Amino acid sequence: MLSNKLKNYKVILASGSPRRHELLKDLDVDFTIKLKEVDEVYPNNLKSYEITDFLAELKSKAFEKSIEKEELIITSDTIVWIDGIALGKPKNYEDAFDMLSRLSNNVHEVITSVCILNKNFKKVINDSVKVYFKKLTKEEIDYYITTYKPYDKAGAYGIQEWIGKIGITKIEGSYFTVMGFPVHKLYKELMKL
Template structure:
């Protein structure tokens, strides 16, 4: 569908199966290639700048080796409640702490994306407001035991059981909460 990219090789630099599936659903041909990057950001960044910074950091790891007809796509997602940035939980105790903090509250899910070629770079962030109902300890424990959400920012996946029973409203892109603002990515790729 994106005829402007038909001569390009797209590289998705992500291990996320959810991002793989969304890009596949766009009908794009791409390869998956990842590099280890220390996901450390300056502490003075505003919340909406953190995922952009991290996605650009991931893209920079490919910069020297990109061919003339290659485009790399990187992304990073954070969850923000008040001034607390929630990344992926280190273990069960941290996952419980995060979900208790999100319970009966609204928070922001912010995804940053970087699209990089030899000659061009486009970066953007998309924010979605998410509201959880009051989650019981039993619900939190059931979710963590059965879904082990240690690979997800904020310790939850909207597309999983806890999203079904616990999220009572969102403002903005659902797919952004899954981990990739796919509509905005499509829009940016169509003019890249």
């Protein structure tokens, strides 16, 4: 259905995330992966979804000068938002441990933004989900970081991994947004093309 809608486009996913690759593939979209180096820095005054909107759009700007007429570029960014602070990807073990300790026995938001870019238009969408964590023990946090090495994940965790299965007690919103792609909203936007 969606593949028919996109038959005149050459869809490019500008993401190295295996989760995003899998989720876009599950929508029956034919796409290629193209990565461009982007310095993911945002202004300090941005909060919540403003950060992910800014970064998703920033990633798309790397393609603006070279985009061809039939190309459709999809970029995305995810953060964990807790107590007015954005958690991105952890730099090292200590950073990951601090992040997971902060999420333990607490509620946070996971916000994902997607930018859809073509020669003729640009659209940014976002989605937000509330995630509830049980109290995690130091041993559980250590085991997860040591075993799963979540250094490529915002907030130092993947909902689909061990920590999500044993630690998350409730989510309010889309599971896939927490994974890094609000597929329900992306599908709706792509169907409008």
